[in-house]
Amino acid sequence: MKIAMFGATGRVGQQWLKRALAGGHEVKALVRTKKLEPLPGIEVLLGDVRNAEDVERTIEGAEAVFCALGTDRTTTLSQAMPLIINAMEKRGISRIITIGTAGILNSRLTPGVLRYQGGDSNRKLTFSAEEHEKAFRLLENSGLDWTVVCPTYLPDGEARGNYRTEKDFLPEGGREITVGDTAEFAYSELEQAAFLKSRVGLAY
Template identity: 70%
Template sequence: MKIALFGATGRVGENILRYALDDGHQVKALVRSKPPFEHSNLESIVGDIRKAEDVEKTLEGTEAIFSAIGTDRTTTLSQAMPLIINAMKAKKIRRIITIGTAGILNSRMSPGELRFQGGDSNRKLTFAAEEHAAAFRLLEKTNLDWTIVCPTYLPDGKAYGNYRIEKDFLPEGGKQITVGDTAEFAYKQLENPEFIGSRVGIAY
């Protein structure tokens, strides 16, 4: 399969990239300067995810998309998602798997609100959650086959495999999940239709 990947130089994105290449997929990655490494099945496109022509070039000829775009106190994610959605529709690509944050899962404390709005999260700064929420709301309005993987606190670490998942909620008592397990679970969704049209909370 030919896969488009945004955020390939980030912690989760690079892990997803390695999984895809190890499985023999071809990957087109949009990067700002240079890819994290070279590989015969990796085509790196240097560009700006906030420019429609660069997004369209990355999606050309692909069948599915992974987005691991970080927020980094910028509006890059909310600027990029409309461009990705428009390009997907134009090129008739249906499947997109994105990395979100636990803040955009449903609140257990305040039904009808998201965790970052309902007081479930201890985080005082909500900018990142607001960016991810904007991306979620955009995808939610489409008929695309989207899945948003929503990790809680995300330390570096390998994939252990002993995590818990829950559709649209953070598993009860979940405090953290490694980068490795987040990437592994997200990558597995490429062949798994179970969570299409859903957010998925992941934690130990």
């Protein structure tokens, strides 16, 4: 499969990319600087994900899109997502998997709102969740076949399996999930498509 990728140099992005290349997929990745080494199966484009032309040339020829853009106290994610959606719709590409955050899953404490709004999360700073919510709402209102993978606390670490998933909610008692298992699940969702048009909570 030919995949357009954004966020390839991040923690989850790097792990996901390894799996995609090992699986025989062709990946075209847009990066700001030359942080990615040339590998068989990957085409690296230099550019800015907030620039429509750069996004469009990345998506050109793709069959699916994977986005692991972070927030890092910037609005890059919410600026990029409309461009990604527009480029996909123009080319008739429907499948997109993105990495979100557990803060945008549904609250168990306060029905009708998200976790970061309902007191489920201990985090006091909500900027990251607000950015991820903007991206999620854009996808929700699109006609795309989207999945937002929402890990809880995300320490570094390899995949170890035995994680739990739940549509639109964080699994009860979930405390963490490694970067490796987050990438593993996000990669498996590319082929299984078990959570189309939904968020999925991820935790041990």
